[in-house]
Structure formats: C-alpha cells, structure tokens
Amino acid sequence: DAKTTQPPSMDCAEGRAANLPCNHSTISGNEYVYWYRQIHSQGPQYIIHGLKNNETNEMASLIITEDRKSSTLILPHATLRDTAVYYCIVMRHGGSNYKLTFGKGTLLTVNP
C-alpha cells in the first residue's frame, strides 16, 4: 500500500475551518484515501473516504487532487472536541488491507 505524509501538528481556532493535508504521491489507481481520527484515550474513529471524487458527509469534506497525489480533509467549523490525531491512509479494498498502519498522523489542536 502507498505511504502517506502528513504534518506532525496543526493549530486551528474554534469555529474556523481546519484543513489537514496529506501527500500520497505513490498512490495506485485502485487505492482509496481514508481518514480516521483518534481523540485522546479513545480508539480511532472513521471520518471519511474517497477514490477520485470529492466527498462530504456530516463530519467533514475530503478534497482529492485530480492527479490523486494529495488530499485535504476539511472540518468546516472546528470545535474543541475536534482536537485529535488525524490519520490519512491509502488502501485498496480486499486482500490484506486490514494490515493497515496509521503512522503518526497530524495532531490537530483546536484553540478557543
């Protein structure tokens, strides 16, 4: 599976949009981009995923560049409860993709 690169940390003001970048320049055509987050002392939580098109759900939006080499997770109105480590991973469906490794992610701190 392709590796990803994320900044180790970011800050965001409460109520503002948080834009978390992820580089995945070696992504394959059949690999999806997934985002999870992990709030302190909790297990990871699924946020969103996509293949080529931009996606939006009740939690966030996912913008994938046309060449699919990078993506951005957008939290439109960050709250203090969004403070967490955000993980970007790429994986294909099926096979042994369950052996996914989340890496160290981006620690997003939302400030009041």
Added chain:
Amino acid sequence: GAGVSQSPSNKVTEKGKDVELRCDPISGHTALYWYRQSLGQGLEFLIYFQGNSAPDKSGLPSDRFSAERTGGSVSTLTIQRTQQEDSAVYLCASSLSSGEVNEKLFFGSGTQLSVL
C-alpha cells in the same frame, strides 16, 4: 450499546503473569481485528478474523500472544508470561466485512495494559 466493547479498560499486571483481553464486536460484523498502540506510536496490526476462515496471525509479535474468536462474535486476546515491552493500548475493531466496498472499521476504546 451499538459500539465495539472492550474489557477491561485498564489492566495492570506483573511481569510473567498471563492476561486476557476481551472484545465484543458490533453485532453482525463478520470481520474482527486486533491492533496494538504503544505510547506515541501508530497502530500495529496483530491478528484478523473473518467469519469462519482461519485467522491471519501474521502480526502477532511472539508465540506468547494468541487470540480466539468464539461463535464468530466475542474475541479474546491472551498474552502469556507478560513482559514490560507488552505495555501498550490494545485496540479491537470490527467491520461488516473485508473486501467489500465499504471498509469502515469501528474501534473500541481499547485496553490499557501496564506490565510492571
């Protein structure tokens, strides 16, 4: 509750003792995963169960680690003769299936294991 349940939430044990960690997946989820997360580190895959198929144990770090899943539901991760390096958060996750279009994993809150 509708989520993945793990117990105990915290376990402190002495070096050399055996421990058992329990995971109750979401009802109807056929795939179950165990991961380990050491302090400040990412997730490390341990073992994967899918329905009645033989589990993928390739992530287990040593033969002191074993896991079983009874009746396709509850799973127990056992660590024998615990060592201090086993100290970590042990996370369980479940999903509807592996290989389907939707690969969302639902995680429990984990068991914090401390080996003294």
